[in-house]
Amino acid sequence: MLDIKNLYKAFDGKEVLHDINAVFEPGKVNMIIGQSGSGKTVLLKCIVGLHFPDKGEVLYDNRNFMKMNKKEVKMLRREQGMLFQGSALFDSMTVLENVMFPLNMFSTDKPKKRMERAMFCLERVNLKGAEDKYPSEVSGGMQKRVAIARAIALNPKYLFCDEPNSGLDPKTSLVIDALVQDITREYNMTTVVNTHDMNSVMGIGDHIVFINQGIKEWEGSKEGIFTSVNKNLNDFVFASDLFKEVKNTHLNNLEG
Amino acid sequence: MNSLYHLGEYILLMKKVFSIPERWNIFFKQVIDEINKLVINSIWIVVIISLFIGAVISMQVTLNIVSPLLPKYAVGFTTRETLLLEFSSSIMCLILAGKVGSNIASEIGSMRVTEQIDALDIIGVNSASYLILPKITSLVLFIPVLVSFSMIAGLIGGYLLASFSDMLSLSTYIYGIQYDFKIGYIWYSMKKSLVFAFIITSVSSYYGYSVKGGALDVGKASTNSVVMSSILILLADVVLTQLMLN
Ligand SMILES: Nc1ncnc2c1ncn2[C@@H]1O[C@H](COP(=O)(O)OP(=O)(O)OP(=O)(O)O)[C@@H](O)[C@H]1O
Ligand SMILES: [Mg+2]
Numbered sequence: 001m002l003d004i005k006n007l008y009k010a011f012d013g014k015e016v017l018h019d020i021n022a023v024f025e026p027g028k029v030n031m032i033i034g035q036s037g038s039g040k041t042v043l044l045k046c047i048v049g050l051h052f053p054d055k056g057e058v059l060y061d062n063r064n065f066m067k068m069n070k071k072e073v074k075m076l077r078r079e080q081g082m083l084f085q086g087s088a089l090f091d092s093m094t095v096l097e098n099v100m101f102p103l104n105m106f107s108t109d110k111p112k113k114r115m116e117r118a119m120f121c122l123e124r125v126n127l128k129g130a131e132d133k134y135p136s137e138v139s140g141g142m143q144k145r146v147a148i149a150r151a152i153a154l155n156p157k158y159l160f161c162d163e164p165n166s167g168l169d170p171k172t173s174l175v176i177d178a179l180v181q182d183i184t185r186e187y188n189m190t191t192v193v194n195t196h197d198m199n200s201v202m203g204i205g206d207h208i209v210f211i212n213q214g215i216k217e218w219e220g221s222k223e224g225i226f227t228s229v230n231k232n233l234n235d236f237v238f239a240s241d242l243f244k245e246v247k248n249t250h251l252n253n254l255e256g
Numbered sequence: 257m258n259s260l261y262h263l264g265e266y267i268l269l270m271k272k273v274f275s276i277p278e279r280w281n282i283f284f285k286q287v288i289d290e291i292n293k294l295v296i297n298s299i300w301i302v303v304i305i306s307l308f309i310g311a312v313i314s315m316q317v318t319l320n321i322v323s324p325l326l327p328k329y330a331v332g333f334t335t336r337e338t339l340l341l342e343f344s345s346s347i348m349c350l351i352l353a354g355k356v357g358s359n360i361a362s363e364i365g366s367m368r369v370t371e372q373i374d375a376l377d378i379i380g381v382n383s384a385s386y387l388i389l390p391k392i393t394s395l396v397l398f399i400p401v402l403v404s405f406s407m408i409a410g411l412i413g414g415y416l417l418a419s420f421s422d423m424l425s426l427s428t429y430i431y432g433i434q435y436d437f438k439i440g441y442i443w444y445s446m447k448k449s450l451v452f453a454f455i456i457t458s459v460s461s462y463y464g465y466s467v468k469g470g471a472l473d474v475g476k477a478s479t480n481s482v483v484m485s486s487i488l489i490l491l492a493d494v495v496l497t498q499l500m501l502n
Contacts, residue, residue: 045374048378050374050377050378074380077377077378077379077380078380080378081378082374082375082378084371084374084375085371086370086371088370088371088372088374088375089372089375090372090375091370091372101379102379102380104279104282105278105279105282105379105380105381106278106379106380150375154379
């Protein structure tokens with residue numbers, strides 16, 4: 001379980017996150033939604049420790065990240081997996097080498113075991129056969145899947161995804177969404193996903209946190225979104241005509 | 257103020273860089289890769305430039321400096337002293353700062369802007385040490401090889417000029433390059449080059465590692481790294497010459 005308490009972050013005096021509180025539970029796909037520039041990436045990076053918050057606490061199962069020493073941070077790193085907005089695959093390594101990398105660095109298994117694990121992860125994301133290709137030789141959707149395989153190679157307890165669907169077509173997005181949801185349930189991971197893709201929120205979101213200009217304005221379930229009276233949330237979610245219609249149908253069904 | 261900030265950040269980065277590698281076998285593999293990229297791939301440019309400079313120095317000395325008051329062998333002697341004392345270490349490293357430095361800064365810089373360095377950190381790797389230490393190690397260890405190549409190629413350049421033109425005779429050139437030979441000058445050059453190699457790799461790694469923004473900033477970092485390492489090499493040259501030859 002992840003517990004975020006009173007988190008503040010500013011860059012050069014400009015406040016980006018203001019008093020963020022949230023609890024993310026294991027086995028659930030937790031989503032952070034909000035407009036571009038609202039602070040989602042900064043929040044995620046504060047949680048994983050790539051940015052240092054100005055104030056506040058991040059608790060990983062009651063272990064305070066801000067108070068950890070170097071060694072404890074290093075131990076925690078093995079429990080974290082992260083999928084970056086641009087995949088962030090190592091472009092000097094093949095697909096297989098990318099997935100092998102965390103194992104080669106930290107696993108105490110024999111090379112054969114490590115290879116088996118890497119192949120298992122690649123199979124898990126349906127990428128058997130692409131082992132020897134370089135990241136530049138595979139499509140964006142495949143890169144995302146390689147990144148997922150690399151992120152889960154060491155069996156993390158916490159999985160973080162920064163806009164896993166950005167730049168993907170709707171069908172491929174569904175594949176990635178399903179994958180994120182499946183592995184979250186399978187391994188009882190605490191998963192946090194940043195997104196502004198409402199399809200994925202409606203598809204796999206279990207717990208949703210809405211951020212607007214660095215402030216948490218709303219949180220709840222996806223059903224709750226339809227009945228929420230928060231104006232900013234409504235403006236954000238129901239910006240498109242399609243979703244306005246979905247909302248009306250949904251509310252009619254509730255009444256009927 | 258700004259340069260003090262950079263100096264502080266540079267020192268902090270170096271503190272991160274000099275830590276024990278996570279896995280020695282991976283580290284050695286990286287060092288071999290870097291030797292290939294930074295050293296082997298630089299040999300041709302070092303040899304070509306040194307050949308020409310050796311020939312040109314001999315030519316200049318023959319045409320402009322030789323007078324009835326100076327012995328004929330002064331040509332070979334001057335060529336050798338110039339190569340051994342300054343060219344093959346300092347000027348060669350300035351050239352390498354352009355070639356190797358920009359390569360390092362853009363490689364690490366593009367890893368920074370595509371979040372590959374963040375990915376290393378999240379995996380739990382000390383990204384600074386993982387990326388930078390193999391580069392520093394390989395160039396510092398093998399710069400003497402490049403310096404030797406440069407010295408030899410430079411002397412051969414003069415030799416070729418003497419053989420294929422009638423500007424100077426081969427035998428006086430050969431006498432000149434042996435005249436009053438001090439082996440200590442070679443060691444002096446080698447020692448200087450170790451410092452220069454450290455400057456090139458660490459400074460350009462610093463510029464690459466601290467890139468913020470996008471592709472444009474990677475280009476800027478690459479340029480800045482060449483400018484800064486060149487300036488530092490020249491400064492170090494003045495200081496080291498004072499310390500070692502005085
Ligand atoms: N390293 C940084 N230095 C200064 N300002 C930053 C930095 N990173 C982010 N910001 C600022 O913080 C704000 C939030 O950015 P962030 O990247 O978190 O947005 P986001 O919600 O992830 O947007 P998107 O959906 O486009 O990815 C922006 O105004 C941005 O300019
Ligand atoms: Mg973002």
